[in-house]
Amino acid sequence: MGPEEQASLEDRIRGLEARITRLSSLMEVSALINSTLDLEEVLGHVMEKAQSVMHAEASSVMLINPETDRLECKLALGEVGDQVAQVLCLEKGQGVAGWVWAEDQPLLVPDVARDPRFFRQIDQQSGFRTRSILAAPLRVKDRIIGVAEVINRTDGEQFDELDQELFIAFCRHVALAIENARMHQMALQQSRMQQQLDSAKIIQQSFMPQVLPGGPGVHFELAARNLQATAVGGDFYDAMELDGGRVGLLIGDVSGKGVPAALYMARLMSDVRFLAQRSQDPGDLLRNLNEGLCERSRNGLFVTMQVLIIDVERGTASLANAGHLPVLHISPSRGQKHWLNNSLGIPLGILKGQPYDTRQVQLVPGDFLLLCTDGIVEARDAAGRSFGMPDIDGTLASRGGANALLETIINQVMEHVQHVSQHDDITALVFHWKGSGQEKRAGKDD
Secondary structure: OOHHHHHHHHHHHHHHHHHHHHHHHHHHHHHHHOOOOOHHHHHHHHHHHHHHHOOEEEEEEEEEEOOOOEEEEEEEEOOOHHHHHHHOEEEOOOHHHHHHHHHOOOEEEOOHHHOOOOOOHHHHHHOOOOOOEEEEEEEEOOEEEEEEEEEEEOOOOOOOHHHHHHHHHHHHHHHHHHHHHHHHHHHHHHHHHHHHHHHHHHHHHHOOOOOOOOOOOOOEEEEEEEEOOOOOOOEEEEEEEEOOOEEEEEEEEEOOOHHHHHHHHHHHHHHHHHHHOOOOOHHHHHHHHHHHHHHHOOOOOOEEEEEEEEEOOOOEEEEEEEOOOOEEEEEHHHOEEEEEOOOEEOOEOOOOOOOOOOEEEEOOOOOEEEEEOHHHHOOEOOOOOEOOOOOOOHHHHHOOOHHHHHHHHHHHHHHHHOOOOOOOOEEEEEEEEOOOOHHHHHHHHO
């Protein structure tokens, strides 16, 4: 073998050794990606390896911010990496990285001084001197999520096509690392949100009555249902036996979702139960609640509420409203049904010193009162059509008691929405007054 053939063979061997070294570096990168799901940590490891194998002075990873539609620096390594990270922010098409983003293809710039696409302002602000750049897009499936760069070979040579081929392979790993970390972060966030929703549901349910007032021998019956949505709403209801043969009913909806709304509701329910034992008038109850909520409101939360206090001996119902849906009064014996549009006060917790008027209604035996939240009215089917205000046939209501009427309403709503998930709670409370028995005795005397 002659000297020329020997030299050629040695060159090929060195080339093969270099390729093996580069392939080994890619295998190391794969191991680094699988070692952690922390985005900053894995990016740091991968780009340090890329910078070393590419013999580069500096490197950077820029990701597209969909809110600003700009490339923002996620990582910058090198002598002035910190300074570069602070100032590196490019629009689409701006600079080498912006061009790569716009064209979705790699770019090799041997001499930036001769390339008009180079954005010199970054060097001016950071004090770094860029001579050559190799940039490639970061792709996840069919979309570009960012751009990675290596800058200036340390040996003074220019980046070549073999460097570009290797760097493109590195960028595939970088994009994969970013996607894995983002998916992991999203999964953690969803898990935390689910835990919060579960906690909120537990709080919400724990403050609703497990057993409703009533039973054999009483003059009334109650039925209630709360169907929780996929996202925890702020619906609540309560029913309390008060002194003097009275029953207190309330239904409401706290603005907001999740744990803050659930905690707000929990404190509210405690206040209601305390004040209800001392209030003869539902308007006074709402006024006292409003003052307390306004004094301690910090998160912009407020609540709509309808309150009824019913004398179950006489069948008189007093009601007051704070921005909630009206009560539906159904009187089968009189063939009547109408919404009790009592004077609307504003929701609680917004403005102090608000008046809440009380209205009185006389019931006759067999009458029903329906209280509900906007989750029923706004329940949507697959076409996006709302259920609207419940329309209950008085004859149908007369065939059963409170439970039968409640089941009728819930079934109507469920038939409307079918299998469509709802984003607000569906809550309803039905009061049925049987009469005190005095009417029967009066009829016999006649």
